[in-house]
Amino acid sequence: MHAREVRGPRRRKQAGFALILAILSLMLLTFLGLTLAATTSTELQIATNYRWSQQALYNAEAGLEAAKLLLAQVAEIDGDFRNILPTARTTYWNYGVTGTSGGPPTPLPAGRTGLRDYERMGCADRAGVGFGRVLTSPVGSKQPGDYQDVSTYMTSTLNGAFTVWVRRELDSPTSGTFAGQFTDDADNSHVVITAEGIAPYQSQTDNIARANQARRTLELSLRLLMNQGNRCQGLAGQEGLGASGENFDPCSPLKSSGVGAAFGNPNLTENTGVQ
Numbered sequence: 001m002h003a004r005e006v007r008g009p010r011r012r013k014q015a016g017f018a019l020i021l022a023i024l025s026l027m028l029l030t031f032l033g034l035t036l037a038a039t040t041s042t043e044l045q046i047a048t049n050y051r052w053s054q055q056a057l058y059n060a061e062a063g064l065e066a067a068k069l070l071l072a073q074v075a076e077i078d079g080d081f082r083n084i085l086p087t088a089r090t091t092y093w094n095y096g097v098t099g100t101s102g103g104p105p106t107p108l109p110a111g112r113t114g115l116r117d118y119e120r121m122g123c124a125d126r127a128g129v130g131f132g133r134v135l136t137s138p139v140g141s142k143q144p145g146d147y148q149d150v151s152t153y154m155t156s157t158l159n160g161a162f163t164v165w166v167r168r169e170l171d172s173p174t175s176g177t178f179a180g181q182f183t184d185d186a187d188n189s190h191v192v193i194t195a196e197g198i199a200p201y202q203s204q205t206d207n208i209a210r211a212n213q214a215r216r217t218l219e220l221s222l223r224l225l226m227n228q229g230n231r232c233q234g235l236a237g238q239e240g241l242g243a244s245g246e247n248f249d250p251c252s253p254l255k256s257s258g259v260g261a262a263f264g265n266p267n268l269t270e271n272t273g274v275q
Helices: 011-013 016-080 207-211 256-262
Strands: 152-153 158-168 190-199 215-222
Touching: 016 152, 016 190, 016 215, 190 207
Parallel strands: none
Antiparallel strands: 152 158, 158 190, 190 215
């Protein structure tokens, strides 16, 4: 006898289930694939942003080192930074925005066409001084020109660019009529360097390119220990930091008390005839 296949209502209800299952599986795999692609793309963008951010930091550090090299040359010739720094403003002003009532006066000299002089001067958080003037090397220096958007330095091409500004430090009296107000430090041996690094470097006239660049800014304050050719001016201690506290540089006289300390004999008295 042959068994006869019976097609009942239950069998008819299960018809096409395999197709639905296959479609659902395909949708799940598609969703997983899209999620993986989006995650990979995001991680790639994060890595790219981090790379350019670090490169911008390195470019800013390169700008500081380039500025220190130039300032050392200038100080050796001029004795200070008077030919690099902006003219000091002798008036006092309140912490505010440049041009407002009681705010910082307009810097002297004024900004130069095409250069980013006094950038962020209008920001109250910088006491109206901004970044200062773009560093410009004097004629005859090893690296002449303006230190703005420098993408090639000493024949080496940077993976990006840097811009360097110089400005004066700010003085703020703690007492008296002008307590709490600001003025420019008139000392030409003090300078504040601000370096901005960008990466990647593209045309700075393209707003879209600028919006997609990484930018890092570093600021450094420098003070000369030697001024106007006087080797001893500003030296608070002796070179080498030896036990005697003297006789290591031409600014420290040789005294017997120091010699005794150096040789472990504190009872050695000073001979007034020895200097």
